Amino acid sequence: MSGSLTPVQAFLAERLGEQLRETHAFRGDATVVVDRERVVDVLRWLQDDPWHFQVLVDLTAWDRCPLEPRFEVVYHLLSLSRRERLRVKVRVPGQDPVVPSAVSVFAGADWFEREVWDLFGIRFAGHPNLVRILMPDDWEGHPLRRDYPLTEEPVEFQGHVPKVPSEIVPRVKPGRVDP
Amino acid sequence: MSLVRETLTINMGPQHPSTHGVLRLVLELEGEVIVSCQPVIGYLHTGIEKEMENRTYHQNITLVDRIEYLSSYHEELAYCMAVEKLLGVEVPKRAQYIRVILCELNRIASHLVWLGTTGIDLNVSSLLMYCFRDRERILELFEMVSGQRMMPGYFRIGGVAEDLPEEFEHAVRPFLEEFPRRLDEYEAMLTDNLIWRRRHEGVAVLSRKDALAYGVTGPTLRGSGIPYDVRKAFPYSSYDEFEFDVPTGENGDAYDRYRVRMEEMRQSRRIVLQALACLPDGPVITQDRKVALPPRAELVRSMEAVIHQFKLVSEGIHPPKGEVYAAVESPRGEKGYYIVSDGSNRPVRVRVRAPSFSNLQALPAMIRGGMLADVVVAIASIDIVLGDVDR
Numbered sequence: 001m002s003g004s005l006t007p008v009q010a011f012l013a014e015r016l017g018e019q020l021r022e023t024h025a026f027r028g029d030a031t032v033v034v035d036r037e038r039v040v041d042v043l044r045w046l047q048d049d050p051w052h053f054q055v056l057v058d059l060t061a062w063d064r065c066p067l068e069p070r071f072e073v074v075y076h077l078l079s080l081s082r083r084e085r086l087r088v089k090v091r092v093p094g095q096d097p098v099v100p101s102a103v104s105v106f107a108g109a110d111w112f113e114r115e116v117w118d119l120f121g122i123r124f125a126g127h128p129n130l131v132r133i134l135m136p137d138d139w140e141g142h143p144l145r146r147d148y149p150l151t152e153e154p155v156e157f158q159g160h161v162p163k164v165p166s167e168i169v170p171r172v173k174p175g176r177v178d179p
Numbered sequence: 180m181s182l183v184r185e186t187l188t189i190n191m192g193p194q195h196p197s198t199h200g201v202l203r204l205v206l207e208l209e210g211e212v213i214v215s216c217q218p219v220i221g222y223l224h225t226g227i228e229k230e231m232e233n234r235t236y237h238q239n240i241t242l243v244d245r246i247e248y249l250s251s252y253h254e255e256l257a258y259c260m261a262v263e264k265l266l267g268v269e270v271p272k273r274a275q276y277i278r279v280i281l282c283e284l285n286r287i288a289s290h291l292v293w294l295g296t297t298g299i300d301l302n303v304s305s306l307l308m309y310c311f312r313d314r315e316r317i318l319e320l321f322e323m324v325s326g327q328r329m330m331p332g333y334f335r336i337g338g339v340a341e342d343l344p345e346e347f348e349h350a351v352r353p354f355l356e357e358f359p360r361r362l363d364e365y366e367a368m369l370t371d372n373l374i375w376r377r378r379h380e381g382v383a384v385l386s387r388k389d390a391l392a393y394g395v396t397g398p399t400l401r402g403s404g405i406p407y408d409v410r411k412a413f414p415y416s417s418y419d420e421f422e423f424d425v426p427t428g429e430n431g432d433a434y435d436r437y438r439v440r441m442e443e444m445r446q447s448r449r450i451v452l453q454a455l456a457c458l459p460d461g462p463v464i465t466q467d468r469k470v471a472l473p474p475r476a477e478l479v480r481s482m483e484a485v486i487h488q489f490k491l492v493s494e495g496i497h498p499p500k501g502e503v504y505a506a507v508e509s510p511r512g513e514k515g516y517y518i519v520s521d522g523s524n525r526p527v528r529v530r531v532r533a534p535s536f537s538n539l540q541a542l543p544a545m546i547r548g549g550m551l552a553d554v555v556v557a558i559a560s561i562d563i564v565l566g567d568v569d570r
Contacts, residue, residue: 026501027264054391058504062519062528074517076504076532080405083412087504108394111540119228134221134569143229144528150226150233 200565338464397512
C-alpha cells in the first residue's frame with residue numbers, strides 16, 4: 001500500500017482487508033490487486049451504488065514468467081456517471097490457472113474470457129462456453145505465453161531455416177547508464 | 180396430424196460481400212426469423228500483440244497501423260499516447276493540434292467508407308462512388324503530410340515525424356468548404372428516403388442495458404442514447420480546447436446510428452476548422468533526447484547528438500517499469516492500449532482494446548428475433564473492421 005488512496009480504493013481496502021493485496025496509481029491509473037476468490041464480488045460491488053462501474057471496458061491478462069504467481073488477469077472498468085476508470089487485477093498461479101468467470105456480472109466478459117483462455121490458457125470457472133476464439137479450434141498451446149516462441153510457420157520446401165524474429169532486436173535490460 | 184417445428188442452420192460468410200471482411204455467422208433460422216446467431220471470428224488474426232512484444236517501442240508504430248486499417252491515425256495516436264504516459268513525456272502543443280487535425284480528417288474518411296459500403300449493402304451502389312470520391316481527397320491530404328495514403332506511420336512517441344507541409348492548409352480548406360454541401364446531398368438522398376428508412380428504422384435495436392452490458396462504445400453506444408465519448412469524458416491531445424457536440428440517438432436502431440455518424444462528420448469538420456484557425460507555433464516533437472531523435476543539423480556539430488541518435492536507433496527508448504492504459508475515441512469507439520513495461524527496450528505486453536470486438540459481441544442481441552435480410556443492415560450499422568476484431 002502506498003500513497004493516498006482514491007475513494008474507491010479506500011472502499012475496497014475497508015471491505016476486503018487482507019484480501020486486497022496491493023493498490024497503486026502509477027501515472028494516475030488507479031489500480032487494485034485482489035484475491036481471485038473475491039474478484040466476482042468486487043466487480044459486483046463496484047457495479048452498484050455508489051460507484052456505477054457499469055462498463056467492463058477490457059479484460060485481458062499478461063504473463064509474468066518467470067515470476068510466481070505467473071499470470072495477472074486485468075479488468076479495466078469504467079464508470080460513466082463518475083467519469084472514472086479503475087483497473088482490477090488478479091494474480092493467478094501457473095500451476096492452477098483458474099479464475100471465476102465474470103459473465104454473470106458483465107455479459108461482455110464472455111468473449112474477453114474466451115480470448116484469454118485461447119491466448120494464455122487461463123480457465124474461467126463457470127463460463128458458459130469456454131472455447132478458442134481467435135486461434136483455430138485444433139491449435140496446440142497458448143501463443144501469448146512468454147515461453148511460447150515466436151517463429152515463422154513451418155513450410156513445405158527444403159533448405160529453409162525459419163527465422164526467429166525475437167532475435168532481430170536484442171532485449172536490453174534496464175539499469176544501464178546512458179550518456 | 181402433428182406439426183413439426185424445425186429450424187434451419189446456415190452459414191453466412193466467411194466469404195460474403197456484406198460481412199465487410201472475413202466474418203462468419205452461424206445463423207439458426209425459423210423461416211426467415213433468426214432464432215440465434217453465433218459469430219465466428221479469428222480469420223484475420225495476425226498475432227500483432229505477440230509481435231509487438233519482440234520489437235522496440237518505435238518499431239511498433241508500423242504494426243499498429245495495420246490493426247484498424249481504416250483509421251490508422253487513431254491507432255497510432257492511442258499507441259503513442261500510451262507510451263508517452265508510460266514515459267511521462269509532454270507533447271508540444273503544435274504536435275497535439277496536428278494530431279487532432281489528422282485524426283478528425285481520418286474520422287471523416289472512415290465514416291465515408293462506412294456510408295458507402297452501407298449503401299452497397301442496401302443496393303444504393305452509386306453512393307459508394309460519391310463517398311470514395313470525397314475520401315480520396317482526404318487520402319491525398321494524408322499523402323501530402325506523411326507520404327502514404329493509408330498506414331501513414333506519421334506519429335512518433337512524443338510528437339509527429341515532421342511539420343505539416345506549407346501547402347497543406349491551402350489544400351484542406353477547399354475540401355472543408357465543400358464538404359457540408361456533399362453531406363447535404365447524401366442526406367437529401369438518404370435521410371428521408373422511404374426505402375432507406377424502412378430498412379433502417381426499428382432494425383437491429385440495441386437497448387441501453389445491453390449496450391452497457393456488452394461494453395459497446397462509439398457511435399453504436401451513442402445511437403442507443405448514452406452520450407459517452409472519450410474526447411469529452413477523458414479529454415486528450417487538447418480536445419478540451421475545441422467546441423463540438425456529441426450527437427446521440429434515442430431508439431438504438433440502425434437509423435439512429437446512421438444519424439449519429441452523419442452528424443459526427445459535421446462535428447469533425449468543425450474541430451478541424453478550429454484547430455487550423457489557432458494552430459500554435461513551436462516544435463512538433465518533444466525535445467527530450469532520450470525519447471525523440473535529434474534534428475539532422477545537430478548531428479554534424481554535436482557528439483552528444485550522435486550518441487543519442489545511436490542509442491535510440493540501436494536500442495530504442497527505455498520507459499520505466501510500470502503499466503498504463505490510454506484510450507482515444509476512434510471512429511468505432513474506445514480504442515485503448517494497455518502496455519506493461521519491465522524497464523527494458525521492448526514492452527512485456529501490449530494489449531489492444533478493440534472497439535469492434537466488443538461491438539460485434541452485441542450483434543446476436545441486436546438481431547435475435549429479426550429477419551434474415553436485416554442481418555446485413557445490422558453488420559453495416561455497427562461498422563466493424565475485421566482487422567480490429569481479430570488483431
